[in-house]
Structure formats: C-alpha cells, structure tokens
Amino acid sequence: MDGVPRVPEQRRPEESAALRFSVLGPVRAWREEEPLPAGSPQQRALLAALLLREGRTATASELIDALWGDEPPSQALAAVRTYASRLRKALGPEVLVSESGGYAIRSLGEGALDVARAQELASDAEKARGAGELSRARVLLRDALDLWDGEPLASIPGPYAETQRARLEEWRLQLLEARLDMDLEQGCHAEAVSELTALTAAHPLRERLRELLMLALYRSGRQAEALAVYADTRRLLADELGVDPRAGLKELQQRILQADPGLAEPSAPAAEPATTPVRPAQLPATVTDFTGRASFVQELSDVLASASSAEGRVMAVSALAGIGGVGKTTLAVHVAHQARGAFPDGQLYVDLQGAGPRAAEPETVLGAFLRALGTADSAIPDSLEERSALYRSVLDGRRVLVLLDNARDAAQVRPLLPGTEGCAALVTSRIRMVDLAAAHLVDLDVMSPEEALQLFTKIVGEERVASEREAALDVVAACGFLPLAIRIAASRLAARRTWTVSVLAAKLADERRRLDELQAGDLAVKATFELGYGQLEPAQARAFRLLGLADGPDISLAAAAAVLDLPVEDTEDLLESLVDTSLLESAAPGRYRYHDLVRLYARACAERDEQPPSERVAAMSRLLDFYLATAAGVYAIERPGDRLVDHLEPTGTPGLAFANRQASWDWLYSEAVPLLACVRQSAGAGTLRRAIDLLWAAVDLAESGANSREYEAAATALRDAARAQSDVHAEGRACVVLSNARLFSGVFDQAYREAQQALQLAEASEDPLPCCWAANILGSIAFYQKRYVDAEGYFSRAIEEFRACGDLAGSASPLCNLSRLHLATGRADSAVALAGQGTEIYETLGHSLRVANGRYALGMALGKSGQHADATAQLEEALRVFRDSRQRLWEGMALCRLAEVELDARKSARAASNAEMALTVLRGIGGEWRRGNVLTVLGKALHGIGQSGRAQVCWREALEIYEALGSPEAAEVRALLTPVAAA
DSSP states (O other), rough: OTTTTOOOBBBBOOOGGTTEEEOOOSSSEEEETTTOOOSSSSHHHHHHHHHTTOOOOHHHHHHHHHHTTOOOOOOHHHHHHHHHOOOHHHHHTTTHHHHHEEEOOOOBTTTTTTTHHHHHEEEHHHHOOOTTHHHHHHHHHHHTTTTSSSSSTOOOSHHHOOOOOHHHHHHHHHHHHHHHHHHHHOOHHHHHHHHHHHHHHSSTOHHHHHHHHHHHHHHOHHHHHHHHHHHHHHHHHHHHHHHOOOOOHHHHHHHHHTTTTSSSSSOOOOOOSSSSOOBBOOOOOOTTTTOOHHHHHHHHHHHHHHHGSSSSOOOHHHHHOOOOSSSHHHHHHHHHHHTTOOOOTTTEEEETTTSSSSSOOOOHHHHHHHHHHOOOOOOOOOOHHHHHEEEEEEEHTOOOEEEEEEOOHHHHHHHSHHHSSSSEEEESSSSSSSSSTTEEEEOOOOOHHHHHHHHHHHHHHHHHTTHHHHHHHHHHHHHHTOOHHHHHHHHHHOOOOOOOOHHHHHHHOOOOHHHHHHHTTTTHHHHHHHHHHTTTHHHHHHHHHHHOOSSSSEHHHHHHHHHHHHOOOHHHHHHHHHTTTTEEEEEEETTTEEOOOHHHHHHHHHHHSSSSSHHHHHHHHHHHHHHHHHHHHHHHHSSSTTTTGSSOOOOOOOOOOOOOHHHHHHHHTTTHHHHHHHHHHOOSTTHHHHHHHHHTTTTTTTTTSSHHHHHHEEEEEEHHHOOOOOOOHHHHHHHHHHHHHHTTTTHHHHHHHHHHHHHHHHHHOOOOHHHHHHHHHHHHHHHHHHHOOOOOHHHHHHHHHHHHTTHHHHHHHHHHHHHHHHHHOOOOOHHHHHHHHHHHHHHHTTTTTHHHHHHHHHHHHHHTTTTTTHHHHHHHHHHHHHTTTTHHHHHHHHHHHHHHHHHHOHHHHHHHHHHHHHHHHHSSSSHHHHHHHHHHHHHHHHHEEEEEHHHHHHHHHHHHHHHHOOOHHHHHHHHHHHHHHHO
16 A cells, blocks of 8 residues: 555564564553653654664664754754663664664564554455455454554654654555445445544545445435535535545446445445354254155255356255155255355254244344354344345355245245355245245155155164065055154154064054044144154153243243243253154253244143143243243342332242343343243233233343334233233233333334323222333423423422332432433533432442433533533443443433533534444434434534535434424424525
C-alpha cells in the first residue's frame, strides 16, 4: 500500500529478544514487561527516527534535521550524542550501534516493533484477500489496526516526526478503508454504518469513506439516507474545496438511483470467523449394516457430486419421500457419508420434526447452523429473512453438505437451502415436494424381499438365518418389508441368543392385527414400534411413555428426572437404555429427544397403558413444577429481595440450584423453547395458575427480546384459558404477564388495555403483587404517551403498593420510572434524587441487572442536569451489565441514551456512532416506537456533523412511525423537519 513505512531489519539474538518498542501511539520501550526510560521528548524523537530508518545508519546531521529542522540549537550535535548515549545504556550496545559517524537500531527480535508487526499483518491480509480468503483478511487487518494506541508518535517534536505521523495516520486510514471494504463484501453492512458514520464525521472530506457509507446504508435498506450522504458530500466539497465529488461517488449515486441489483448482495452480515475455520461434522453415525438400495445410493450420489463439478448446478437438492419407517434417514445419512469427500468444508444436520405437532421453526434451525459455522450469538439477526441471507453468505465459497431430515413441507425447507455452487442439500420428508424448485425427487418404497432378508441376516447373523431361511422370510414379510420394523425385530432376536428365528416368526404371526397395521401407512410404523416397546422392562416402559408427553423439541436430563420422579442417576440409566433400543435419541450430552413418530407412539402408549390416568397428569405437573421452581430460582439470583418469588404458586418438585448468576442465565436461555412449550401445554384447570406464574418468573425471556414473540403468544394463550375457566385470579396474573410482554415489544395500546384489566381483576381477587406491577406498567405506558399526570398517579400508586407488600426491590422500578417523568416535566433535580433512590435500593439488595436499570435512569437524569461526564459513566456501566446479561433491548436503549447525553455535550460524532449501534442492536425487537426514538436521536446527531440530508431521511422515517402509531412524538419530529425543509 502507498504510504506504508519501512521498518528496521528484524533478527533474533538472545540478548535483545525481550525488547519491544511502540511508535503507533506514544514512543515507548519495554524489556520483558518492564518499561524502559525513553527520556525527554527530544530523546524519544531520536529513538523514533532510528526505529523508522529500516535499520540503516542515520548520520548526525540527518538526526539533527529530524529533531530540529532548519533551526537547530547551537549544541545540537552534543545533544544528539547525549541522547544516543542514554538510549544505548537503556537498550544495550548491541541494539543501538555507532558507525560512520552516525547511529542505527539493529538486531531487534521478531515482533519487537509495533509498526513492523502491523506491516506484516497488512501484507498477509493483502495476500489472503488476493486468494479469496476475505474472512481471514478481515481478521488480519483488524489485528493490525488494533496495534494503534492513539496518535502515532504522540507528543514527539520535530519535522521528521510530523512527517511520519501524517504518513502513519494516512496508512491507518487506508487499512481501515480496506477492512471496511471487506466488511461490506462479507455483508457486514449494518454494523459498518455506525463506524462509518463516526469516521465520516472525523474525516469529512475523505470521499472513499463517504462511498463506503453510501453502500452500507443502501444494503441496510436505507436508500434515502444513502442518497442523502451523496447530497451532503457534494455540498461540503463545493463549500470547502470548490470541487465536485469524484467519478466513483457519482457512479455509485446513479447505481443507487437505478436500484442496481449488483449493489444488493451480499445482504446480510457474515459470521465473525474464529482463528481456526469452523468445519461442522454433524452427520449422525451411519449404520454399519446398511443394506441394499444400490440404485438409490448411485442416483443420489450422482446428484450430489454434480454440486461441485466444473459445470455443476448451483444447488443439488435430493428430496426423499416415503412413509414413516421406510428408511429415508438411514439412506440419506449413508449417502451423505459417502459424499463427504466432495464437501470438505463440513456437513450440517438437523431433524426438522415435520411429522410432529410442532415442527422445527426455520429461524431456530438457522440459528443453530450459524453457530455451528462459527457465527457469534451477537452476530445472529432475529428475523427469518436476515438469518437465511446470513446463512447463504457464510456458506459462500464453502463446500458444505446440508442434511435436512424429516421436513414438514417445502416452505419449511426453502430458507434452509444453501444458495451457492459447491454446496448441496439432502432432504427427507413424508411428502413428495413437487413445489420445491430445482429438487431432484426420489420416492422411496419398502425394501424388496431380498434386501429385507439381507438386512435381517446382517443384524442376526448368517449362521442363525441360514438354517431357518423360510422363517426369516416370514419375519421380514410380517414387518411389511419396512426397514425400521425389520431392524427392531432383528435386534430383539440378536439380543436373545436362546431364541430361534422361528420363535420370533411365531410371535409376529400371533399378532394378526399388528400384521394388518404393518401394511397400513403410519399405523405400520406404530405397530413396528410396538415390537420394541413390548420387550421393555417396566421401568423402561414407564419412562418411554411419560417422557413422550412433553411437547418440547427435546428434554434435559434434569427435566426428565422431574417427569419420572426419580433421582438423576437412575433417570440417566433408564434413558441411556432406551437409547440402546433406538426408541430414544441422544440429542447431546444430557439431552434426549424422540423421533417425531416415536413420540406419537409413546403418547398412544401412555393413553393406553398408564394407569390410573392421573399418572399422566401428575407427570406433566411435576415437569411444570420443575420449570417453575428453577425459573423462580433464576429470578431470585438476579433479583435478591424481590418479593415476586414469595407470591408464586407453591411447587411440589424442587428446581435446580445454580453456583452463580452466569449458570442460571445459561439454563434459562437454553431451556427457553422447552419451557415455553410446557407453559402452552399447561393451560388446564389444575396447572393454569402455575403455568402463568412460570411465565412471570421467566420474564427475562421477554424483556431481553430473545424469545419475546413466543413468550407473548404463550401469555395470550394462558389469558384466554383463564378467561374461559372464569378464574379471576389466574386471568389477572395472565394479563399482567401479557401487558408486560407487550410493553417490551412496543405495542402500547394493547399493553395498556391488558394492564387495566389486570388491575381490575387483581383488585377483585385481592391479589396484591399484580396490582403493583399493573400500576407500574400503566404508568410507563402513560409516560410514553406523554400523559404525565396519569403517569405520575400510577407510579405513585405502584410505589405505595410495592411498599405495602414489603417489596422494597419492587418499589425501585417505579421510583426510577418516576425519575424519568420528573425529568420530562422539567424537575431535573428531583429526577436525579429519585433515580438515585432507586439505584441505591438495587445496590443495597445486591441486584446486578436491576442496578443497571437504575443507572440507566440516573444517567438520563444527570445528562439533562448538565452533568455529562457523570451521566456517561452511569450509562456506560449500565450498558456493560446489559451486554453481559444478554439484555439486547436494554443494551440498545442504553446506547440511545448515551447518544442523547453526547448530543447535549456537543459530541455529535460519538452520538451518531452510538445511535447507529442502537439501531443495529434493536433490529427486530423493542417495537417501532423505540425505533422511532433512535431514529430521532440519530437524525440530530447526523445534523450535528453536517450530514443534514441523512438527518432528514431519519426524521421522515421516524415521523412515519409516530404518525402510524398516533404517538405525540410526531410533533417534535415535524418541528425538526420544518426549518430544514425551509432552508
């Protein structure tokens, strides 16, 4: 790159290996970790001049010119010698050498000078980019840029230092532009907008940064802002330099105006790569006794091979259709293993549970796939469309095989298909996917008699079958030639050395109804499972039946122990024995799942065999108790002293205990889907109240934004159930939970109605805590709607009622909310005091996350009081806690509040950067009203850094949001737009 400084020769003598130097910031030296004295500014200027001379000798006159230019002092030569002598004493004579009347730095160890390391990293990045390794190139450039520690050669005097400082800063900007360019090539446009906004404010005349910002905005769906950047740039260049934008910028503007399709891709952020490429290998183990299917194996292998051939198709999709138990998965896994060599970048696998009542959601599957491909949780977007786009971007350039097992339909599959050459998908389903574009369809039928007998023989053994061939044919015929039924029957025989084949054949022959079912679609699968189920020990059979009752996609060992009412150790032994029978799958260490059809069969067994029927009810009740007790424990760890846990329904099953806060959070988020499934399943009269309380205790699933939609759906279902059962107590609590969820999602009108209903019902049932929560929620919504008198009344009532309940922790929330109301109504001093009271309560009780909520309110109050430094400190600490606690909603809002404080402090560039980050974090969560808030703040910040065109775009979008919602903020935004439009 132009402007890259050359650096000293690097060697590795033992004497100087421990020396390190920095010039990309203050000029400093270390031996090991011990700082070395670098002396006065002039002495450090001499050291810097020598370090940047490539190891060549600098004459005394050259060094005098470097330090003082055209006006050296009379004793300049003596001063240079003195500085050199001092440096030699500190560094060693083998490092600073004297020769030919001058000096040189020699014999530095590898990596001893930061600028040399930066040069190596930049060179490696350029090579990686040339080789098409963009992810690696980005990491290398990021590492190079991290070596800068402020202004290069900081505080070093002299003309040489000034020249080098400008060169190093220019080089840094070149590296930064190169990295940002690759960010956009990898699809990280949403994240880049924030950084580019700040950079264009700091370097307003640098057109390449403006061009990158336009592209990032356009790819983020913000076309109007992208065009506004061009207008702002043209105006600025005309005013400052009297010139027009360069040709590249003009061309980009025209392409944006024409919606050039070439600008639209990539459309989603790429994964943050690990230092070692992630190569997933998720295929289940292939069966060693795979039999037959030769024509299908060849056909599918040919299709998959075409995905990576020179003239190959963009995508190879093989859809296997057939009845349950016909061997779709076995065949697909076998073919996938054979094709692994053609897909060196890995294989992904998922069971889509298409035959069950709740098939896997594509967005959930995409989240798991992205993590397996090395994407950080924080980089995974929320919406299905964005996740699918990111998934395709991550797969671009890789050769990966994706096995999608048990698909429900084509709609479930489409977002999961790779979209680039070199990748392939193999899909199994019970239906024939004629509406799946570009699919190569395969209809899989039952085995031929010869293949069925071969499979049976491989499992049982040649010797036992050879002597009873006719009986063996009878067995496979009784199984309907279904591979799964044959495998189960043969496995039973193989495990019983005293049985003959004839004994097994007779047993199957006695089950005439079962034989009929083996020839009747799905009932054939059920009858086949009956063979294995009938051989289970009583404890195994009970476990098999009861665990099938739970709706979740899988179940943890601890939850299973609760269902079975057994110690964890005994439960694990039972479940592992069921895994051995193939009636249960081990999803991961400590987690188990049923094949979708096996689950249906297990439930049928429970309805038929679990006697008395109350045992089924008791099992699900224990599961609900387990989730409620554990969620209450998580709530209590996060909120010590909060009285909610004292007002929850009692449980008869204990929950898990956690060693620390992090472990409790890990449990809550990993169990979110099974927990919410249990809630939805527990809407009956005997479990409804506990289900509602479980949602209440797991409120962080909604507040964080992580599972807000599923949470709100579950709350709606429970409210409806409570209403149908005329349970006033339950309905009041359900309305509180639902109103709280809708408050977080920004649906204020609905949240207000639910909270009003909750207050009335809680008063009628004399249930105190819902009254407190409902009053606080009503106050919050009234505040957002600028009905300040109503809001103050609700907040004051909430404070009083929390205190009457002895819930000091609960009272802190309306105190902080009241602080924000005082702030909005011009009472800044009392706002600070109220927020301080709330924060002090949280701190006294040891709340970690809630202290952050207090600091959030306190930071806002301090900011409006003009105490900008204190406000920033409070908000930054709150932001740190929100990030650590996975509270994305609050993380985004804290960034927005920081931007507001920075605006008040006239730090518009920093405000714009934080507001941009807030937009990214809040994408898909928090609702449109909050998005309007952030856009308003962003517009103010952009206006402050001279990007008034972008500011107008942001304000217009915010105005559309507020007008659609009927929000009073619309008036403020109109006022912001009016003077700009008039100008």
